[in-house]
Amino acid sequence: MAENKTNTEEFRDAFGKTLIELGKENPKIVFLDADLHTSTKATGFKQTFPDRFVQVGIAEQNLFGIAAGLAFEGFVPFPSTFAAFASRRALDQIAISICFPNINVKIPGSYCGVPTSRAGGSHNCIEDLAVMRALPNMKVADPGSNEDLRQIMKTAVATPGPVYFRVTRYAVPELFGPEHRFEWGKGVVLRPGSDVTLFGTGVMTHFCLEAAGILAEQAIQAEVVHLASVKPIDNKLIVESALRTGCAVTAENATIYGGLGDAVSQVLAEAHPVPVHRIGVRDQFVESGGIEELFALHQMTPQDIANAALQVIRKKAKSEQEAI
Amino acid sequence: MAENKTNTEEFRDAFGKTLIELGKENPKIVFLDADLHTSTKATGFKQTFPDRFVQVGIAEQNLFGIAAGLAFEGFVPFPSTFAAFASRRALDQIAISICFPNINVKIPGSYCGVPTSRAGGSHNCIEDLAVMRALPNMKVADPGSNEDLRQIMKTAVATPGPVYFRVTRYAVPELFGPEHRFEWGKGVVLRPGSDVTLFGTGVMTHFCLEAAGILAEQAIQAEVVHLASVKPIDNKLIVESALRTGCAVTAENATIYGGLGDAVSQVLAEAHPVPVHRIGVRDQFVESGGIEELFALHQMTPQDIANAALQVIRKKAKSEQEAI
Amino acid sequence: MMQLTTDELRHLQERAYQIRRLSVEMIAYSQWGHIGGSFSMAELLAVLYFKDMKLDPEQPSLENRDRLILSKAHGSPALYAVLALRGFMPEEKIYQYCELGGLEGHTHIESAPGIEATGGPLGMGLSVAVGMAMGLRRKENPRSRVICILGDGECNEGNVWEAAMSAAHYHLDNLIAIVDYNKAMAKGFVWDLMGIEPFADKWKAFGWNVLEIDGHDLQEVARALYTARWVKANGSPVVIIAHTVKGKGIEQAEFNYKWHTHAPDPETADAMLREVARNYGYPEEGYSKLEKAVEKETFYGGE
Amino acid sequence: MMQLTTDELRHLQERAYQIRRLSVEMIAYSQWGHIGGSFSMAELLAVLYFKDMKLDPEQPSLENRDRLILSKAHGSPALYAVLALRGFMPEEKIYQYCELGGLEGHTHIESAPGIEATGGPLGMGLSVAVGMAMGLRRKENPRSRVICILGDGECNEGNVWEAAMSAAHYHLDNLIAIVDYNKAMAKGFVWDLMGIEPFADKWKAFGWNVLEIDGHDLQEVARALYTARWVKANGSPVVIIAHTVKGKGIEQAEFNYKWHTHAPDPETADAMLREVARNYGYPEEGYSKLEKAVEKETFYGGE
Numbered sequence A, B: 001m002a003e004n005k006t007n008t009e010e011f012r013d014a015f016g017k018t019l020i021e022l023g024k025e026n027p028k029i030v031f032l033d034a035d036l037h038t039s040t041k042a043t044g045f046k047q048t049f050p051d052r053f054v055q056v057g058i059a060e061q062n063l064f065g066i067a068a069g070l071a072f073e074g075f076v077p078f079p080s081t082f083a084a085f086a087s088r089r090a091l092d093q094i095a096i097s098i099c100f101p102n103i104n105v106k107i108p109g110s111y112c113g114v115p116t117s118r119a120g121g122s123h124n125c126i127e128d129l130a131v132m133r134a135l136p137n138m139k140v141a142d143p144g145s146n147e148d149l150r151q152i153m154k155t156a157v158a159t160p161g162p163v164y165f166r167v168t169r170y171a172v173p174e175l176f177g178p179e180h181r182f183e184w185g186k187g188v189v190l191r192p193g194s195d196v197t198l199f200g201t202g203v204m205t206h207f208c209l210e211a212a213g214i215l216a217e218q219a220i221q222a223e224v225v226h227l228a229s230v231k232p233i234d235n236k237l238i239v240e241s242a243l244r245t246g247c248a249v250t251a252e253n254a255t256i257y258g259g260l261g262d263a264v265s266q267v268l269a270e271a272h273p274v275p276v277h278r279i280g281v282r283d284q285f286v287e288s289g290g291i292e293e294l295f296a297l298h299q300m301t302p303q304d305i306a307n308a309a310l311q312v313i314r315k316k317a318k319s320e321q322e323a324i
Numbered sequence C, D: 001m002m003q004l005t006t007d008e009l010r011h012l013q014e015r016a017y018q019i020r021r022l023s024v025e026m027i028a029y030s031q032w033g034h035i036g037g038s039f040s041m042a043e044l045l046a047v048l049y050f051k052d053m054k055l056d057p058e059q060p061s062l063e064n065r066d067r068l069i070l071s072k073a074h075g076s077p078a079l080y081a082v083l084a085l086r087g088f089m090p091e092e093k094i095y096q097y098c099e100l101g102g103l104e105g106h107t108h109i110e111s112a113p114g115i116e117a118t119g120g121p122l123g124m125g126l127s128v129a130v131g132m133a134m135g136l137r138r139k140e141n142p143r144s145r146v147i148c149i150l151g152d153g154e155c156n157e158g159n160v161w162e163a164a165m166s167a168a169h170y171h172l173d174n175l176i177a178i179v180d181y182n183k184a185m186a187k188g189f190v191w192d193l194m195g196i197e198p199f200a201d202k203w204k205a206f207g208w209n210v211l212e213i214d215g216h217d218l219q220e221v222a223r224a225l226y227t228a229r230w231v232k233a234n235g236s237p238v239v240i241i242a243h244t245v246k247g248k249g250i251e252q253a254e255f256n257y258k259w260h261t262h263a264p265d266p267e268t269a270d271a272m273l274r275e276v277a278r279n280y281g282y283p284e285e286g287y288s289k290l291e292k293a294v295e296k297e298t299f300y301g302g303e
């Protein structure tokens, strides 16, 4: 299933293209911008559908309120801003004007996590997965590749109700072919393995694949599971995989408080407790720096994932020992 | 340690009294209100220290921004509003004006979770634990009784940096005597047991004690651990207790996505995986209703906790079976 | 200039009275709710729902209906009351206010037909109204209006001014904001807690047409709505600053923020209802559930 | 009326030039940052830091200093530049802009002495400034002023108007807001994306004293600051609406939102710096790091 092609297109470029594609399919789609469209790459949509592009200025509360109003009138609004502001600046509006009435608003959170890099701690948003996950009725996805993002966006439009999805300013090799389909609550085994499961979401799935490569050199067979759908999450696959491998590492481009790591830990704790180690930002602001430098600083590189895998494998061995 | 006294004073009453106590001890404390002080019970503080009470009107973004400014000038501000608005209306301000510079602001989130009851889904705030936990530098506490709240407030003032604590509109029997002290990252065993651990926070700890009573009738010895300090959390005690009991239930007056349940699951998944079941709001808005009715609807009663305990005990037995 | 007939006046006044009556019934029975801000809107809602707005209770989502968003969503008793009176739901439904599966404490779109959005946190409704007004423009619907009722204290919220700025920028003259300027907020007077004057100037500086009226004078309310709809549709949105009295109709509640949120016990409710009837010249009618003890598990009160 | 001497004028103009020069150095070297909004503030910052504000680089937290909050925190290059020039940090430190452990991309209190708050999200700074001004009143410090610089696009944010309302309510005449009205925001012109006019009327209606000036005229800037501090301290806060040119001093960047956030490559930086020098009448001085290749792992650009 996993195809590694080189790819220099960032997620936001794929986002911009898919937006036009969706715009052609669905005349109800309206894009709402808060003074960031050339950064978020919605400019193509603006040029193709000038009448369906709404500029609201630098006013994110209003952005999401207007989106709610348009949704009530039957449109499918995409209110867009940086992930930092989508999750922090207008949360009350998203929760009560959008999630509570459970209306059809699709929220792309742009510039997520570590790769926002030099903009610094105020912009390198790590809270969005936790925050959005906490809202009832909200579905949350973090794509692992451009094709994944494309499918998530298609599915988002086809799914009634509010959706939050991430558009990271970063490029990773393509994971999927054109046959790929995204489904809410469904993960994908990208690489089968027996010794440990690496659960990745977003750009971190690519790092998990690299980590599996590193581990393979040490004759460790890591299973890599991509969980783009962070909420709902694929309870079944998580448990099945843990039954196979007996231990797990989670990896997310976000704080480990409240995101994928917690979600997976909780599924396993409820159904099949095994050792889990979480990779992600460990409760710090991601201050300015170079992208790869920051991944290293926050111990989120493929090597860090591989090291975590070795740790949980050791824990598994120890608890098996004890059980005997 | 646990003393059950009857108590009809709500948390917010204890909050109001403690505020005056702290105000006398520390002249730097300033209370900031957003048009809710008779509800949040800060009226006593206002009367005692009229000069240290600041009214900002219905403007929560400004509330937290002003608090930041006062903190930079050396004051210890308590910007106060309902938990719903503290966690959703001004999150960007709390994250970037307060948490990033790591300044001395103490945030009481009033009217939390289910007991806000009739006000309905927009006010019965279930996201605050998850949201606040996701912010770097933020400490989070949910008191189990009035004396606990009092000690949390004292500790909050004695601890530099941002603190979020809950003030629920509800009364529970007192858990502690005057010798009680709160410490960040420290839980308390309220009732020792060997068969299952009930980890509670906030008002749910009281329900855990009741659940332990129900379980005792079936000759099941439940350990009850109160985790007022949701972040940092008491990794050590959680693991120790799970080592003793082999399974756990968590209970929180909040969404199970991103709060105590996730935190405990993750600590255990990392250190000592055992079956865990989470009690809390299961991803729904808590719509209007009577308090006890709502606790029942959301399956958060002592009986629900006891049932969950039976479940995890069964899971533990099954996995022990399998291990043999 | 448009003028209500004596019959219309009599009818609307009776509707305003019923809005007050049902509001107290609701709040007393549920033991939760906001009397002050429900009473100050009674005439506004009476004229809107029984004279001005195009609506069909049989077709609550009629495409060319007028939309109303109660941004001060704690004024829900008055809105639920007027919807019941207008036939959107049976009157008995008001006794499910704040009950499980009933009418949400703050207006919620799923609670009752005729509710157009979900609220509770103040300051958010005008943005939703702006989005609806934009949506109507997109759908080339020139007849429908979006009406948004705000509190005066609510106008402290920055979100209101974001929405106001954008409504003017987009020339949304199909949008009418009404501020229930009842001089009090939750815990005190507006001028004292956070002054909003010069209030009309604020709206003008944000690009709006401003009308100022006595919000309890049915004639003035009707005229202002007519003006906003038919006369002032000049490319800018219109705000009606309706000067009102919080709690209007019950002496102890008038201008009194202590009755902002507080549920009367059955006897007080009874006395209040009788007072309201006397004040507006109707036969005394007490609290209909006086005989039923308060059955709620707690006396919640509301504050 | 207060008047700058010819010597002062010459000195401040040179400081404004240096602010521009260091800003380009910083942005070109880090390959990230906002030229347009840094350049439009150069004269404002020059007068503030070299004439108006009470400051001591040896004692950055001097109790009776003036405080400045850059609410448009993406203008960080200009602020870091002026702090370096004023002796708050060694000039070499600017080459740590956006580096790990260096100067944060958006102003952050831990990055450098002289930074008074942390920013990044627009619209928040004025509230922090209000809190500081209140704090100064509480500490009975009558001399210090809190100065807050805002962007024009930033004034779309409701938080700004919440803060404005409260500053007037609390008579904070120790608070001076300066709006860098450079006519452009990130992706277009202010009038086009979200009009803010009549802008002075908005502030007046929110209870502020308003001064309007040419923000590139040092004499006017100095006079407005003097007036705000000594003449207009009449119980209301003062806003200085500084009409400026985004990117002022580089032809291709002037009024051009395309240079709102974009890092020049070394050659472009070199040409820009030479152009700035020529425009302000100083000996041509190119990009100091021209010889060093761009060492960053990605050409980030900034957009």
Ligand SMILES: Cc1ncc(C[n+]2csc(CCOP(=O)(O)OP(=O)(O)O)c2C)c(N)n1
Residues within 6 Å of the ligand: B034, B035, B036, B058, B060, B085, B089, C034, C036, C037, C038, C040, C072, C074, C120, C121, C122, C123, C150, C151, C152, C153, C154, C155, C180, C182, C184, C185, C186, C187, C246, C260
């Ligand atoms: C964002 C937010 N903050 C606080 C509250 C709590 N609250 C409910 S009503 C109210 C006062 C409203 O005053 P006003 O807008 O004047 O309404 P009215 O006088 O018409 O009742 C407050 C503070 C809220 N619902 N939402």
Ligand SMILES: Cc1ncc(C[n+]2csc(CCOP(=O)(O)OP(=O)(O)O)c2C)c(N)n1
Residues within 6 Å of the ligand: A034, A035, A036, A058, A060, A085, A089, D034, D036, D037, D038, D040, D072, D074, D120, D121, D122, D123, D150, D151, D152, D153, D154, D155, D180, D182, D184, D185, D186, D187, D246, D260
């Ligand atoms: C809340 C928030 N929304 C969006 C942004 C992204 N952003 C950074 S600068 C900018 C434009 C600012 O325009 P203006 O206030 O006019 O500043 P200036 O022209 O002085 O650069 C935007 C939209 C942000 N930093 N914060």
Ligand SMILES: [Mg+2]
Residues within 6 Å of the ligand: C151, C152, C153, C180, C181, C182, C183, C184, C185, C246
């Ligand atoms: Mg009012």
Ligand SMILES: [Mg+2]
Residues within 6 Å of the ligand: D151, D152, D153, D180, D181, D182, D183, D184, D185, D246
């Ligand atoms: Mg600008």
